[in-house]
Structure formats: structure tokens, C-alpha cells
Amino acid sequence: MDLGALQLTQSAAAVAVLAALLLAESAHPFFDFFRQRRTERGRHALRNLALGLANGALVAVVFASLWVLAADAASARGWGLLNLVPLAPWLHAMLAVLLLDVWTYAWHRANHVVPFLWRFHRVHHSDAHMDVTTASRFHTGEIVLSSALRIPLLVLIGATAWELVLYETLMFAVVQFHHANIGVGPRLDRALRAVIVTPHVHKVHHSRVQRETDSNYSALFSWWDRLFGSFRLRERPETIDFGLNQFPGEESMGSLLRMPLAPHYVEAEEAPEASGEAAGL
Template identity: 55%
Template sequence: MQALINLMEQSQVLAAVIGLVILMMLEQAHPFFDFFKGSIKEKGKHLLANMALGLTNALIISVFFVGTWLWASNWAYEHQFGLLNWLQLSGLPAWGHTVGAILLMDLWMYLWHVINHKVPFLWRFHRVHHADAKMDVTTASRFHTGEIILSSALRIGIILLIGLQLWELLLYETLMFAVVQFHHADLALPEKVDQALRAVIVTPAMHKVHHSRWQPETDSNYSSLFSFWDRIGKTFRLHNPLKTLRIGLDEFDSEQDRKVKGLFTMPFRKADDQNSSK
């Protein structure tokens, strides 16, 4: 099992890197907003700032949380604890356990995302992600370390309650992050293609609305992997024409908010501080 987990962790990193490279190339070839037109330097600075957060978070998760998740997973399995393990005792097949794990983790991610928008303390951290006015594939990695620590700690309880096996969590995260990279990418997809895809997964046209500066749109389209949670939760929303959408947060629009230091300190600064620094 440990060999499988190590292989899946390596595959997860490889998939993320490949996804980043491919989507950056597609953004260059078929951009939707083309935020960095004629400015490779600005695109490079944007990439470095976002990836500084992403790499920091990946390191923290690897050092402090993966081992704890493994313990929680093993404990749940050995004690047959958690919803999926109880259902398996009642005849749920192994494939049902895995499908259930993916669906329940994605439901949790939807609910956790909603909570991050509704609870002011959590929003202070989550707004670092939303403050990116030039959203592209690198924005998928732009989450404040405080949010990642809180999310990772809560995941210990989620693993126990659901009865997740660690390899199932890694499988879900690999699938989920691939879709998260895709729907953050600055891509110009044909409307019919986007429409067909968003019947199942979250797409760029759908997720761009979530990054709108207008709060009713910001508070919509919370899904990470599967799009149907928003339809079930009645939080699904589109914006037409999409080209008129304005991405970012008005109160975090200064040069300071585009630098690595500014991203790390953003949750601890008041919005008024940003306006005075413009």
C-alpha cells in the first residue's frame, strides 16, 4: 500500500506540472481575456508570485499533513469506522467505496468553499485567491497558507467520518486539481464545448463568474470538480456576455497585492490600507 501511495503522490505532482505547462501553452494560443498581451515580464512575475504560494503550501502539506492523513485512513480502515466502511460491511462493493469517496470529498469541498465565503475570518484568507485580477492557470495554486493549513487539519476529521483510504484521497485530489487548473485557465473555449463539459465538470466560463468583482456572482459556482453541486445547492450562475465580466476584488487591487509579500500578508491587512496605498 505504501508503494501505491508513493506512486500516486509522484503521479499527482507530475500531473500538476504537465497540466500547468499544457494549459499555459493553450492560454498563449487561445486566450480569452489575454491579460498579459505583449508583456512576458508581467506574466512571469504573476506566475512566480502565485507559484510561491503553491509551492509553500505543497511543502507544508507534505511535511505536516500527509502522514497524519495516512494515520487517520489506517485507523478508520482497521476499526471499520466511517460512512463508507459501514456501507461496505452492508455489501457496498470496492468500486462503490472509491466512487463514494470521490463524490463525498467533492461534496465536502463544495461545502467548505461556501463556508470560506460566508465566515468573515475564513474569507480573509480565501480572498487572497479571489484578489487575482489576472486569473489564469497559476491562480489554481494561489491559496493562502493559512487557508491550506485549516483545510488540511479539517481533512483529518473528514477522512475519519467518510472512511477514506489515503489512495482514494490522492486519486480525488489528482482529478480535482486537474479540473481546477482547467477552469482557472484563461482559455477561449467554443460555447457549445463549454456548455457540454459543464454538464459534468466545472468549466472556465462557469468558474470565471465565481471570480467576478460583483458579490452576487462571487457567491456562486462554488463547485471544484463536479458542477452538479451548484445546481443541487441552487448556487449555479452564468454571465452573458462573459467578456464584460470584471475579475478580482476592488479593495485589493494595488501593486502591493501582486507581490509575494503582499499575498502572504493580505489576510492581516484591512481593505482601507489597500486604498491608501494606491
């Protein structure tokens, strides 16, 4: 499979979704973070996107070809869970997407539980003005660790390179969507979150309240949080305050990269009462 074509497809889809959501945020922002402060909004977006572009370049140069080699080797030698028995191509692809997504859930949850991993992951959570560009705001250390772990994961699963591209394209589109500074209406959000992660769901995950931060870990499909008991909603999402108390302001690129060296800190605020759905009703 042509690696260049795979990367081009992913990049084109990501840019198209990013552009559409930036326009939606400009027209109807859920939180008016940057009222009459467009320059500040531009700096915020540029900082997040620059970090994302740097990480994307690193992945493309160092890891993408290793992922394809691992996937192709597993397919050729019959390695991995999905190659234990013959499967129709559509079923193989569907199961690959599900297995990749449950791994993403587990990895995300580990980033909140393991102090060493949280040091890197808090770069993402320190954004006090969450919008679509926050979906690109990850520390390079976290990207390196997750990318390296994906190599043995692909062999264990037995996913093909095409299935990995399919998953990443779907996943990142939904990740951009649920980070966006938009609302989609209570009824539509309720219908969508039966399957995918929505803005209402993920806004809770970026709350300053630790009990809410440590919930809603799903990236693409929302049912993993319900299955593993980490689903939570806020009755009024407009009351959510984003960010981390340890890092109260806009951070420079240098401070974002140095953030893992800052002392470990645990939030200790009380969360408002969750909605009935969050309580499992």
C-alpha cells in the same frame, strides 16, 4: 500504501496539466492580459506558483502522512460512513470521491460566508489576471485550516488513502482547467458543465461583483451548485472583470501573506443580468 508514490503521482499529473494549459493560454488566451508584457506575465505566474509550491511542501511535510494514517486507521477499524456496510471497491471509490467533493463545495462556500475564513480566501480572489497559476494561489493559513479539517473528515467518511489520491488528482486537474485563461467554445462548455466545472462557470466566481463572487463554489463536479442553489452564469463571460476592488493591483508575495490582516470589506456592485440557465431555466 507507499506515501512517496502517491505524492509522485499527484505531482506528475499536476505538472503535466499545468504545462499543457500554460501552452494553451499562450496560444489562444481568452483575455489578453499581458499583450507584449511577457515579463509581467512571468512575474505573475512566478508569484502564484511560488506560493503554491510553498503550500504544497507544507502539506507534504506536515499533513500528507496524517491523512494516510487517518485513512488507514478508518479502513482497518471499519470507521466511517462508507464502512458501515460492505461495498464493492468501485462503488466505495465512487462514493468517496462524491463525498470528498461535496465537502470541498461546503468548505469553499464557508470561506465566502464566514468573515474570518474570507480574510484568508480573498488572497485567491484578489488575482485580477486569473489564469491557470491562480489555481495555486491560496494563503497558507487557508491551506493549514483545510488540511487540518481533512484529518477527521477522512475518518468520518471512511475513505482510503488511494481514494483520496484519486480525488485530489481529478479535482486539481479540473481546478487548473477551469482557472485557465482559455475558452473552450459555447457548445463544448455547455456539454462539459453538465458534469464538471468549466472556465465559463468559474470565471463568474472570480468576478468583482459580489453576487457573482458568491456563486459557483463547486471544485470538480458542477452539480453541487445546481443542487444547493448557487449556480450562476454571465451571458457574455468576456465582460467579466476579475479581482477585488479592495486590492486593485498586482500584490507582492509579502502583501499576499499579510492580506488577512487588512480590514474586512464587502463588495457592493450590481451584477449584470444572469443567463437563462443561471436563472434555473
